[in-house]
Amino acid sequence: MVVLASLGASPGFMPELPEVEVTRRQIERVLVGRTVADVRTTAPSYFFLTPPRELRARLLGRRVTRLERHGKYLIGHLDDGSRLLLHLGMTGQLVAAPAEPTRPAPARRAGPRSERRAVAFVGDQHTHLVLSFREPGPRLCFRDVRKFGKVAWIPKGAVSERLDKLGPDALRVTGKELFDATRSRSVPIKTVLLDQSVLAGVGNIYADEALFVAKIRSTRPANALSQRESDALVAALRKVLRRSIATGGSTISDFVRPDGSDGGYQDHHLVYGRAGEPCPRCGTPIRRVVLGGRSTHYCPHCQK
Numbered sequence: 001m002v003v004l005a006s007l008g009a010s011p012g013f014m015p016e017l018p019e020v021e022v023t024r025r026q027i028e029r030v031l032v033g034r035t036v037a038d039v040r041t042t043a044p045s046y047f048f049l050t051p052p053r054e055l056r057a058r059l060l061g062r063r064v065t066r067l068e069r070h071g072k073y074l075i076g077h078l079d080d081g082s083r084l085l086l087h088l089g090m091t092g093q094l095v096a097a098p099a100e101p102t103r104p105a106p107a108r109r110a111g112p113r114s115e116r117r118a119v120a121f122v123g124d125q126h127t128h129l130v131l132s133f134r135e136p137g138p139r140l141c142f143r144d145v146r147k148f149g150k151v152a153w154i155p156k157g158a159v160s161e162r163l164d165k166l167g168p169d170a171l172r173v174t175g176k177e178l179f180d181a182t183r184s185r186s187v188p189i190k191t192v193l194l195d196q197s198v199l200a201g202v203g204n205i206y207a208d209e210a211l212f213v214a215k216i217r218s219t220r221p222a223n224a225l226s227q228r229e230s231d232a233l234v235a236a237l238r239k240v241l242r243r244s245i246a247t248g249g250s251t252i253s254d255f256v257r258p259d260g261s262d263g264g265y266q267d268h269h270l271v272y273g274r275a276g277e278p279c280p281r282c283g284t285p286i287r288r289v290v291l292g293g294r295s296t297h298y299c300p301h302c303q304k
């Protein structure tokens, strides 16, 4: 696994839209159509926006009907109309674990790597939420070493402040919406891409990658973008996000897919983490600057 520090990423780095979507697709199979038979949690902490005791009572006996993603949030829809909100934070991992408690197998009996890793998650002090189900199959474990992840239960019909303040999902935002949102903003365009109230789900890596594909300099004032450039940027965002989802997300920090394997997209980064290496388009060395406290990579020749 790639270590956070070796990428030169700033503190505050977290899984972005592709990693959350990869997680959604994998745990959808574990959650949807199943009924919660047991809920285990660690002690109350800032990880639980809904206190553990209430969370246990609310989830018990509920069937998950759908698992949705908005930006970096996962939203489990429950059969009584309430919702379970999950956010991976910086180091959160949602993992499908064997149904019964399992001791780590002796090395000679160990299965494929993903199997061994799933076993290692069970019963860990950092596993803050474990859902077991009536139907046969794996449990769902939410493990988070740094506890910047979040779990909340939202009553039927209730508004979630966290979801309400998000802009459109980055895979669904239109060029016109981006253009309109930037008219009164003279901050760098990259800063706007990272603003979750404008569009939800983009973080440092994919902002750099999309700006490179769209040939737009990260530091350009947002209101200097034309409608055509806004369209190109939204198209570039979709392209890099979809490609990353298809390859399993980037492996950075502690992101591991729910089946225990590493994501593969970091091998395809065009500029992110490639300072000094030749631009894949023109060969000019990729430059790295710090913008708003975030490591920013661009080609000084291609990106205007």
Ligand SMILES: [Zn+2]
Binding pocket: 279, 280, 281, 282, 283, 284, 299, 300, 301, 302, 303
């Ligand atoms: Zn270039």
